[in-house]
Amino acid sequence: MVIALSSPAAVLAQTDPQAASATDGAAIIVTGTRATGVTAAESAAPIKVLDSEALTKVGQPNLNQVLTQLVPSFTAEAFGGDTANLTLSARLRGLSPNHALVLVNGKRRHGTANLHVLGGPFQGAVAPDLDLIPPGAIGRIEVLEDGAAAQYGSDAIAGVINIILKEDKGSISGNLTAGQYYKGDGNTYSGSVTFAPDVGPDGYLNFTMFHRFHGFSQRGGVDSRIYNEDGTLRSDLGAAHTAMAAIGLPNAPYTNRIVGDSRSTLSTIMYNAGYDFGGVELYAFGSYGRREASAYENYRQPWRVSRSPVLGVAGEQILYSATGFNPREAIKEDDFSNTGGIKGEAGGFRWDLSTTYGQDYAKLYTLDSANRSLFINTGSTPSNFYDGFLKATEWTSNLDIAKEFDVGLVQPVNLAFGAEYRENTFSIGKGDFASTYFEGGQSYPGFVSTDAGKHKRHNVAAYVDLALNPIDMWKIDGAVRYEDYSDFGTKWTWKVTTRFDFTEQFALRGTVSTGFRAPSLLEEYYSSTNVGPTTAFVQLPPNSAAAKLLGYDDLKPETSTNFSAGLVIRPIPKLNVTIDAYQVKVKDRIVGTGSIFGLVGGQLAPSNGQFSGQDVLDAIAAHGNVLDPFVLQNGDAGITLFTNGADTRTRGVDVTASYPTPIGDGSILWSLSANYNETKITHLNLTDAFFAADSRSILENASPKYKVILGALLTWGGFSMNLRETFYGKASQVVLYNGTTPTVKSGAAALTDLEASYDLTPAIKLSFGANNLFNKKADTVPNGADGLPIDGGAVLNAPVTFTPYGINGGYYYGRINFSF
Numbered sequence: 001m002v003i004a005l006s007s008p009a010a011v012l013a014q015t016d017p018q019a020a021s022a023t024d025g026a027a028i029i030v031t032g033t034r035a036t037g038v039t040a041a042e043s044a045a046p047i048k049v050l051d052s053e054a055l056t057k058v059g060q061p062n063l064n065q066v067l068t069q070l071v072p073s074f075t076a077e078a079f080g081g082d083t084a085n086l087t088l089s090a091r092l093r094g095l096s097p098n099h100a101l102v103l104v105n106g107k108r109r110h111g112t113a114n115l116h117v118l119g120g121p122f123q124g125a126v127a128p129d130l131d132l133i134p135p136g137a138i139g140r141i142e143v144l145e146d147g148a149a150a151q152y153g154s155d156a157i158a159g160v161i162n163i164i165l166k167e168d169k170g171s172i173s174g175n176l177t178a179g180q181y182y183k184g185d186g187n188t189y190s191g192s193v194t195f196a197p198d199v200g201p202d203g204y205l206n207f208t209m210f211h212r213f214h215g216f217s218q219r220g221g222v223d224s225r226i227y228n229e230d231g232t233l234r235s236d237l238g239a240a241h242t243a244m245a246a247i248g249l250p251n252a253p254y255t256n257r258i259v260g261d262s263r264s265t266l267s268t269i270m271y272n273a274g275y276d277f278g279g280v281e282l283y284a285f286g287s288y289g290r291r292e293a294s295a296y297e298n299y300r301q302p303w304r305v306s307r308s309p310v311l312g313v314a315g316e317q318i319l320y321s322a323t324g325f326n327p328r329e330a331i332k333e334d335d336f337s338n339t340g341g342i343k344g345e346a347g348g349f350r351w352d353l354s355t356t357y358g359q360d361y362a363k364l365y366t367l368d369s370a371n372r373s374l375f376i377n378t379g380s381t382p383s384n385f386y387d388g389f390l391k392a393t394e395w396t397s398n399l400d401i402a403k404e405f406d407v408g409l410v411q412p413v414n415l416a417f418g419a420e421y422r423e424n425t426f427s428i429g430k431g432d433f434a435s436t437y438f439e440g441g442q443s444y445p446g447f448v449s450t451d452a453g454k455h456k457r458h459n460v461a462a463y464v465d466l467a468l469n470p471i472d473m474w475k476i477d478g479a480v481r482y483e484d485y486s487d488f489g490t491k492w493t494w495k496v497t498t499r500f501d502f503t504e505q506f507a508l509r510g511t512v513s514t515g516f517r518a519p520s521l522l523e524e525y526y527s528s529t530n531v532g533p534t535t536a537f538v539q540l541p542p543n544s545a546a547a548k549l550l551g552y553d554d555l556k557p558e559t560s561t562n563f564s565a566g567l568v569i570r571p572i573p574k575l576n577v578t579i580d581a582y583q584v585k586v587k588d589r590i591v592g593t594g595s596i597f598g599l600v601g602g603q604l605a606p607s608n609g610q611f612s613g614q615d616v617l618d619a620i621a622a623h624g625n626v627l628d629p630f631v632l633q634n635g636d637a638g639i640t641l642f643t644n645g646a647d648t649r650t651r652g653v654d655v656t657a658s659y660p661t662p663i664g665d666g667s668i669l670w671s672l673s674a675n676y677n678e679t680k681i682t683h684l685n686l687t688d689a690f691f692a693a694d695s696r697s698i699l700e701n702a703s704p705k706y707k708v709i710l711g712a713l714l715t716w717g718g719f720s721m722n723l724r725e726t727f728y729g730k731a732s733q734v735v736l737y738n739g740t741t742p743t744v745k746s747g748a749a750a751l752t753d754l755e756a757s758y759d760l761t762p763a764i765k766l767s768f769g770a771n772n773l774f775n776k777k778a779d780t781v782p783n784g785a786d787g788l789p790i791d792g793g794a795v796l797n798a799p800v801t802f803t804p805y806g807i808n809g810g811y812y813y814g815r816i817n818f819s820f
Helices: 063-070 082-086 238-247 372-378 521-525 545-549 613-623 629-634 693-700
Strands: 002-005 047-051 074-076 090-092 100-104 138-144 159-165 171-181 188-196 203-214 263-276 280-296 328-346 349-367 385-405 413-429 453-471 474-485 489-503 506-517 528-532 535-539 558-569 576-592 596-600 636-640 642-663 666-684 706-716 719-728 731-734 743-746 749-761 764-771 811-819
Touching: 047 063, 063 074, 063 090, 063 138, 082 280, 082 328, 372 629, 413 521, 453 521, 489 558, 535 629, 545 613, 576 693, 596 613, 613 636, 629 636, 666 693, 693 731
Parallel strands: 100 159, 535 636
Antiparallel strands: 002 047, 047 138, 074 090, 138 159, 171 188, 171 811, 188 203, 203 263, 263 280, 280 328, 328 349, 349 385, 385 413, 413 453, 453 474, 474 489, 489 506, 506 558, 528 535, 558 576, 576 642, 596 636, 642 666, 666 706, 706 719, 719 749, 731 743, 749 764, 764 811
């Protein structure tokens, strides 16, 4: 199961296999402290330890889902717009996905190249893709729920997720899993195997292979543009639509398949190796992942791509497709990372020298689509388009040194210091001719030459960390860090963490720290055109000349101030309780603007008080983007961009408890994990014209304020049963609808997960289970007075996509685990 306890500074050694169970707090931790031998129960900062056994008791073979079901402050994205649906993200403590730092064996993990562009709680996400780390390679995960930028550098505002890889010897282990949603779609099949040959007492070598297939799902009702809610043809369609319906539409009346999971195949390999040459250890670890995925976009009606604005008589061949088409956005992604290092001890100094290179390379495609202008001008159009590529790299080198000094206190003082060099690049590659000809393929235009380019920056850092115990019951840990970035200059951060154990049963702990997050290169330079059936908006890079025409400045770093205070209580043996309250203030938070209109209904948008609709169109032209002629004549067009738009304050409480109960020849492990979290905007740097009520609600209300996980794990001989009940608070999001601002709501919910396992032999275990056992479904988007969804979508009765527990309902599965 899971234990939430504590810790104090960064990572030097990663060698100890976890000898103690994570459930009793005796596990030695390496996250949040540079001191050695600290257990989770002794930590001065809140930390959760998830052992490999807990990771296997979640049905879906996806690390985002594993953490969502085990860590209450962790929320995975349920559905993403456009290419975000191909690489879903996650976040910690209700903050941005970019505010949680991900480490593997204590080393910084590179981020994704696929920026989450469209509005929503996960907008702007470029965090590392946890789905590319095979669960079978993981020995344990340490989740530090505390600000840690002074220890680790940029991004560690909400916390740190440190994935510790297995160091098994002389074994082969793995699993096979199959499952699907209750509706019968979303079929999932996966297999994992880890080889750990015995390389002698001084070394280890683990090699994990993982493969997973996940099929499409489809949720919601009929396409509101063509059908009534009961599936009958709308009476106001006219002759053109009536003729179209007579031919027969694909999947009628569920023609529009945009709301659902993408289809994907994922193959990853990961290794972890080390060998001790008599006091000096060489180590290396790395991964390679290949993902191919596609997601449906909005259905295009036949008249959208034709050689005449009026539907002609039969036989004139003026339609590209007589039944319309369902375009898909697709990705072919290659991701790899490799770390090599050497560490040892000399003269009482522990030292660790390492370098890590990571890269995410994604080729994007639009499939089963058409280029309207190309069809009009030439009479033909391809159906598949290469839209270009996105590439993000990170190269990080570290030197960490630590030594204990006996200065007459009850324990030696631990002094740690070190340095880091990091270099990041981001590139956009141009799409093919057809994808960039005028408006490109329907649903996702290719990257044009003014979108394309390569951007680069580097930074250097140095830190000092001091951990001491003035008296036996009191520990203090402090850190100071200096960073120098090539594009925006220097930053100082600091942190002080302390804990006082009044008795063996009661302790107080707390942290005060500052932090920062450097804007990602993707937020600064990403450029594309995002389209819908009647809309086209350019994502304008804030660091571009076109943005300067509208008065926007380059992005600057976010800064933060963190406070936390907590209790550690052990009222009776084996009962561990922690309660930690926190506050995180973020200044100059990077947010996406609302839609800034150049055209509304094909007409110039009125002035917003800062610039006119024509100014917006001029900025688009200056950046070199060409919009869909149909949209220019009939729809809405404009820009969006990222800006340092708001100051926010997040307050919350984390509570954890665990207690084992012996029962005959078995036992029940009871656990509770809960999080209360609330974010408020304290200052807005944007006017309502650029950050309207819908944007505000994304930050303040689109995540539930509480999440509670109750667990009971029964073990009895070779049989085990794992019951988990998760309670979610309500959430809401304001939308813009015909000049009004109604609210889409996701109500409070309780979800039950259940898994039963039996050891067929000492080496083989069979498990069956269900996530969301009683098939709790997401609330649906209501219709407005005109009978259409108020969020502007085309699908009636579509699920609320910001729901914290997913849009698909129940999922059941079977799994076979083996270990030899």
